[in-house]
Amino acid sequence: MKFLVCGGYGFIGSAFIRNRINENPNDEIINIDNLSIGSNQENVSMINKKNYNFIKADIKNLDFVEKISRDVDIIINFAAETHVDRSISNPKPFIDTNVIGTYSLLESARKNEKIFFHVSTDEVYGDLELNQKPFTEKDNLKPSNPYSATKASADLLVQSYMRTYNTKCIITRCTNNFGPFQFPEKLLPKTIIRAKKNLKIPLYGDGNQIRSWIFVLDHINAIDLLIKKGELGEIYNITSWNEISNKEIVEKILKKIEKPSNLIEYVNDRPGHDKRYSIDSNKIKDEVGWEPKYDFTKALDETVNWYLENQKWWEPLITEKALHPQPWTIK
Numbered sequence: 183m184k185f186l187v188c189g190g191y192g193f194i195g196s197a198f199i200r201n202r203i204n205e206n207p208n209d210e211i212i213n214i215d216n217l218s219i220g221s222n223q224e225n226v227s228m229i230n231k232k233n234y235n236f237i238k239a240d241i242k243n244l245d246f247v248e249k250i251s252r253d254v255d256i257i258i259n260f261a262a263e264t265h266v267d268r269s270i271s272n273p274k275p276f277i278d279t280n281v282i283g284t285y286s287l288l289e290s291a292r293k294n295e296k297i298f299f300h301v302s303t304d305e306v307y308g309d310l311e312l313n314q315k316p317f318t319e320k321d322n323l324k325p326s327n328p329y330s331a332t333k334a335s336a337d338l339l340v341q342s343y344m345r346t347y348n349t350k351c352i353i354t355r356c357t358n359n360f361g362p363f364q365f366p367e368k369l370l371p372k373t374i375i376r377a378k379k380n381l382k383i384p385l386y387g388d389g390n391q392i393r394s395w396i397f398v399l400d401h402i403n404a405i406d407l408l409i410k411k412g413e414l415g416e417i418y419n420i421t422s423w424n425e426i427s428n429k430e431i432v433e434k435i436l437k438k439i440e441k442p443s444n445l446i447e448y449v450n451d452r453p454g455h456d457k458r459y460s461i462d463s464n465k466i467k468d469e470v471g472w473e474p475k476y477d478f479t480k481a482l483d484e485t486v487n488w489y490l491e492n493q494k495w496w497e498p499l500i501t502e503k504a505l506h507p508q509p510w511t512i513k
Contacts, residue, residue, distance in 0.1 A: 189261030
């Protein structure tokens with residue numbers, strides 16, 4: 183198969199490329215990435231370049247995307263602005279990439295009659311109270327911040343193209359990913375790196391916001407299985423059912439690397455902060471047979487060890503902006 187991978191230098195996109203080329207050496211991959219925040223060419227520097235080609239490009243460039251997608255089988259969209267804090271400070275890049283960029287890819291898929299695989303997020307559903315059941319694919323979208331609102335907008339665009347133009351699409355909505363090669367602004371790598379440097383670990387509010395976590399390779403395995411067996415026109419939730427508070431996961435990391443819990447520093451809560459994310463992924467289990475393989479504790483240990491052993495990877499990415507304890511400012 184031949185893929186146009188959009189955002190292949192990001193955390194999840196690069197994991198897909200590494201895994202796909204390793205497991206399917208005859209596949210061909212074209213990676214387009216605009217090298218914005220979160221992109222890192224080192225994420226795929228170790229792969230065999232025989233069937234891989236990178237082109238610096240922006241998914242908003244409709245003419246370019248339409249032309250380059252003519253000779254592929256599947257367009258898969260990992261490209262997105264994803265950090266909630268930055269979306270609060272400046273929503274425009276999120277609207278540009280997540281909405282206009284998705285429109286460009288959908289138009290290319292429609293005109294060239296290609297399969298479009300859209301990677302979304304559980305955050306489009308909004309949050310839940312502790313006693314509420316996890317969201318299913320049939321639940322309404324109720325995003326809470328500019329990031330999740332732009333992802334929800336993109337999801338709705340994809341659904342409209344499926345109905346109006348019969349464009350062949352699949353939407354996935356996954357919980358919080360973690361693992362090696364994740365950009366340092368995210369909670370887990372930020373915690374590991376700041377702790378290693380004996381810096382305070384910022385937690386919003388009381389730190390009791392609950393998130394569900396999945397090891398990135400479990401997410402990639404789900405996508406690979408959906409490429410083979412997924413039903414076109416469907417939406418699939420993806421989760422490992424690991425619900426844990428931000429405070430608890432930070433405490434686990436500090437304990438793992440033998441740092442004191444007094445490194446935790448509680449800061450002003452984020453505006454509109456979601457309380458709990460939780461989704462139900464029985465649909466993907468029942469329809470295509472996917473289940474998570476990686477044990478959460480072991481995967482977390484592996485992730486912590488990777489960051490401790492790969493300072494040469496993350497050190498060039500460290501900026502005050504990437505590690506700032508409270509990177510949003512409402513202007």
